[in-house]
Amino acid sequence: MKKCSKCGVDKDESEFSKDKTRADGMYPVCKQCCKIYQKSYYANNKEKNAEKCKKYRENNKETIIKKRKEYRVKNKEKIDEKNKEHYLKNRERYLEYKKEWRTNNRDKMLKKEKTWRENNKEHISTYLKEYRIQHHEEVIAQDREKYIRTKDEQGLYKKEYYEQNKEKFAEMYKKYYKQNKEKIREYQKIYYLKHKEEINQRNREYRKRKNEDSLFGIAPDSILHMGDNNGNELSR
Numbered sequence: 001m002k003k004c005s006k007c008g009v010d011k012d013e014s015e016f017s018k019d020k021t022r023a024d025g026m027y028p029v030c031k032q033c034c035k036i037y038q039k040s041y042y043a044n045n046k047e048k049n050a051e052k053c054k055k056y057r058e059n060n061k062e063t064i065i066k067k068r069k070e071y072r073v074k075n076k077e078k079i080d081e082k083n084k085e086h087y088l089k090n091r092e093r094y095l096e097y098k099k100e101w102r103t104n105n106r107d108k109m110l111k112k113e114k115t116w117r118e119n120n121k122e123h124i125s126t127y128l129k130e131y132r133i134q135h136h137e138e139v140i141a142q143d144r145e146k147y148i149r150t151k152d153e154q155g156l157y158k159k160e161y162y163e164q165n166k167e168k169f170a171e172m173y174k175k176y177y178k179q180n181k182e183k184i185r186e187y188q189k190i191y192y193l194k195h196k197e198e199i200n201q202r203n204r205e206y207r208k209r210k211n212e213d214s215l216f217g218i219a220p221d222s223i224l225h226m227g228d229n230n231g232n233e234l235s236r
């Protein structure tokens with residue numbers, strides 16, 4: 001047992017801090033009294049302390065930054081581990097917060113993303129290129145699917161549009177034909193000369209089918225055939 005020089009209470013030796021400079025190896029004031037003193041000292045000198053800290057920070061900006069950086073480098077693994085642990089522990093809260101923030105700052109986010117994309121054009125294009133190389137087959141399959149889908153959609157749209165405007169198209173074509181008769185005939189001639197064999201072959205088949213099937217040829221696609229309506233070859 002030892003008597004505290006401050007509160008005068010007899011206390012167990014474990015209640016006193018060690019102090020090698022003293023004869024009995026113990027600090028004369030008990031731990032509790034020390035604590036009270038420290039607390040009151042801190043409270044009484046709060047402003048003075050804050051001022052002192054602020055001044056120190058201002059005068060040692062570079063040293064502090066350097067020391068902080070050194071600490072981070074030296075303890076990187078420990079810090080990463082701690083951050084990860086903290087994140088996992090509070091994951092739900094973080095995700096919730098993130099979601100809320102995104103909703104509240106949508107315009108800001110979009111603007112930020114746009115700016116980022118504009119500032120990182122090269123970086124993005126390099127990344128995309130690399131991604132395409134690394135995920136070659138996947139990307140090709142995706143592209144193909146997209147291409148087929150777009151083609152189908154466009155084809156459907158075109159067909160629908162044509163069906164809805166059939167008369168307009170027919171009128172347009174008629175007008176165009178009238179105005180460009182000479183040009184069209186010239187073009188047809190050139191086309192025929194270039195594809196003579198194919199056209200003659202087609203016409204031969206057409207004639208044959210027409211002979212075999214009495215209803216064949218009534219369909220409007222016969223208009224597309226070169227030659228006259230009887231399927232005779234165009235002669236030069």
Ligand SMILES: [Zn+2]
Nearest residue numbers: 004007030033
């Ligand atoms: Zn005491």
